[in-house]
Amino acid sequence: MAPSATTTVTETAQSLPQQLKATRFFGAYKEIAPYKYDKEAEEGKTGLKPAKYPNYLPTWNPEQKYPPLQPFEHYEHGKDADTSYPDLLPEGTQIVDLTPTIGSEIRGIQLSSLTNAGKDQLARYVAERKVVAFRNQDFADLPIEKALEFGGYFGRHHIHPTSGSPEGHPEIHLVHRGEGDKGYDQFFENTVSSVAWHSDVSYEQQPPGTTFLYILDKPETGGDTIFVNAAEAYNRLSPLFQERLHGLKANHSGIEQANASNARGGIRRREPVVNAHPIVRTHPATGEKALYVNPQFTRNIVGLKKEESDAILKFLYDHLAYGADFQARVKWEEGTVVVWDNRVTQHSALHDWKSGQRRHLARITPQAEQPYETPFKPSS
Secondary structure (H helix, E strand, O other): OOOOOOOOEOOOHHHOOHHHHOOOOOHHHHEOOOOOOHHHHHOOOOOOOOOOOHHHOOEOOOOOOOOOOOOOOOOOHHHHOOOOOOOOOOOOOEEEEOOOOOOEEEEOOOHHHOOHHHHHHHHHHHHHHOEEEEOOOOHHHOOHHHHHHHHHHHOOEOOOOOOOEOOOOOOEEEEEEOOOOOOHHHHOOOOOOOOOOEOOOOOOOOOEOEEEEEEEEOOOOOOOEEEEEHHHHHHOOOHHHHHHHOOOEEEEEOHHHHHHHHHOOOOOOOOOOEEEEEOEEEOOOOOOEEEOOOOOOEEEEOOOOHHHHHHHHHHHHHHHHOOHHHEEEEOOOOOOEEEEEOOOEEEEEOOOOOOOOOEEEEEEOEEOOOOOOOOOOOOO
């Protein structure tokens, strides 16, 4: 029986349909253990540049075991926002829109100093602009507890089932490729591209909403992150096709990610889950509808035969991936915090630098509501 949208499934890979087992998981490349010389670099024993933030180097504690996530009531603060944004965007704030439909760059405010009213406005503004790069921020220099306290305003912290985290802070998800890593050629031995569009941990019963990623170390050039506006992707579809998608649900699986972790000797903090979510989900603050399928975690459309499901999903994946006119590319600068709404966007890191320089980022991932859809209404 296909998993319902309200029940977390903890089946093993062996007990799942072949359709769910057959999909290879490509996203594991970004969850890389610290380069073996990181400790020696810290002690000055090598010519490698040490981590700028060693307190954020990833650790994997096999003793970290957690029970299945339980449902919780999420409160969407974006619904309370004053959409003139007086507390978020006071006079003198510098705003540059990266594209008409997605992406903005902001200078002149400090996120860590926002009042609760400012945080409400942040949630709403990011839902509107989809992804926002805040420059010259102090997040990386805050005590980790303070950064987590800020992020916790937006929802329950998600603890990733497999990724590295700073010692003692499993709520922080780390993206790390260590100094001296020469894995560029090896990575591309079996693939032609590092692009891996996804919405973070969409297999959870209550996936993330307002999400924070901040830079710790970066290569001189390269390692950008690209985003796609999944709401605009929905809007581009014909009313007839939009209507056909409404009412459909797709299975999202965490099994392949867990298996990838097992294969490289990683950890497994929780048993992997499969959850079914609407293909078209509604944002609780803006009311926008967005496509909610991604090739990293979506496996099949509930109730359709494999060929039918594959055809629709391939079209939707291609539509999102080829939509350069509703995508944005964020270039990392020192002190940048990128905030996006995981419900109405997808993203991919780009592994395009050969220098062996470190790329090190930290993510705070507040969970949001269980995905839902509202009735179809043709555009006027």
